[in-house]
Amino acid sequence: MTAQSVTVRVPAKVNVQLAVAGPRPDGFHNLANVFLAVSLYDRVTATPADELRVTCSGPDADQVPLDTSNLAARAALALAERYGRDARVHLHIDKDIPVAGGMAGGSADGAGALLACDALWGTGASRDELLGICAELGSDVPFGLLGGVALGLGRGERLTPLEAGGTFHWVFGLADGGLSTPAVYAECDRLRAEAGTDPGPEQPSASAVLLDALRVGDAGALAGAVANDLQEAAVSLRPSLAETLSAGSAAGALAAMVSGSGPTTAFLAKSAEEAERVAAALRASGTCRAVRVACGPVPGATVVG
Numbered sequence: 001m002t003a004q005s006v007t008v009r010v011p012a013k014v015n016v017q018l019a020v021a022g023p024r025p026d027g028f029h030n031l032a033n034v035f036l037a038v039s040l041y042d043r044v045t046a047t048p049a050d051e052l053r054v055t056c057s058g059p060d061a062d063q064v065p066l067d068t069s070n071l072a073a074r075a076a077l078a079l080a081e082r083y084g085r086d087a088r089v090h091l092h093i094d095k096d097i098p099v100a101g102g103m104a105g106g107s108a109d110g111a112g113a114l115l116a117c118d119a120l121w122g123t124g125a126s127r128d129e130l131l132g133i134c135a136e137l138g139s140d141v142p143f144g145l146l147g148g149v150a151l152g153l154g155r156g157e158r159l160t161p162l163e164a165g166g167t168f169h170w171v172f173g174l175a176d177g178g179l180s181t182p183a184v185y186a187e188c189d190r191l192r193a194e195a196g197t198d199p200g201p202e203q204p205s206a207s208a209v210l211l212d213a214l215r216v217g218d219a220g221a222l223a224g225a226v227a228n229d230l231q232e233a234a235v236s237l238r239p240s241l242a243e244t245l246s247a248g249s250a251a252g253a254l255a256a257m258v259s260g261s262g263p264t265t266a267f268l269a270k271s272a273e274e275a276e277r278v279a280a281a282l283r284a285s286g287t288c289r290a291v292r293v294a295c296g297p298v299p300g301a302t303v304v305g
């Protein structure tokens, strides 16, 4: 019997290391990008329809494009083209991941839609084939499928899964409005040029201390090793983030950082109880729009119904 609809749950990510090289001739930057999937999820439901259609619900739904620029639609079209199908599908995104928040929400939807359509159409694609389509859709898309913890090299799309020895507890500060990822990279290049900073090797590498901390599940050691080369640029474009970061540190977070290109801020806590305490203090500080508690690593895109 053919499935009537397929729902996939797909997580957001936080970058525990984001080392950014200078711009390449094609405008992209080589990265050493250590992704960790966290328990903030979008759900993508694929249902057969007369034509390709995207709808979205959730607090940020009005900021999500519903045309073929939506990564979920692009994923369905790419899969349909590869396997000779008609992309006659209704994709509904139940969105909980902040939009343009530096948590790869659009990429998550791309990975989620790909897996949902794959299950709906029964293409029989291998995991590697699906990961290949993800990489064509965008640098952060393959990780949405993979989940867990992974190192991304190149633009971040050349992924190697990493070991994680435990669960890490996070608090996220959601900001008003988003930041454009290309604008944050451009600001990073500008600040480096202005300060005469050497962007370092052509291909940055992962921090051995950070990988060890992940492997043994040591939150204290991880806190000492987290690093985000885009943080200064995100704060330069959105100076109020400095107050949010200070409020999280003052609340006792082990580490306070901008998540990816921002403007979401990420705070690492010692335990689930500590995360709730940091979250309460951050809420009381009035320095962000909303506060969310999550943990990770969690699995990548998963069929849930």
Ligand code: ATP
Binding pocket: 063, 064, 065, 069, 070, 071, 072, 093, 098, 099, 100, 101, 102, 103, 104, 105, 106, 107, 109, 110, 140, 178, 179, 181, 260, 261, 262
């Ligand atoms: P990243 O962390 O990968 O840099 P982000 O989390 O900062 O990304 P997204 O939420 O992925 O940002 O959205 C960035 C832009 O992508 C949005 O402003 C929107 O125009 C576009 N977009 C395309 N598809 C989606 C989608 N399914 N959900 C949200 N935004 C989407």
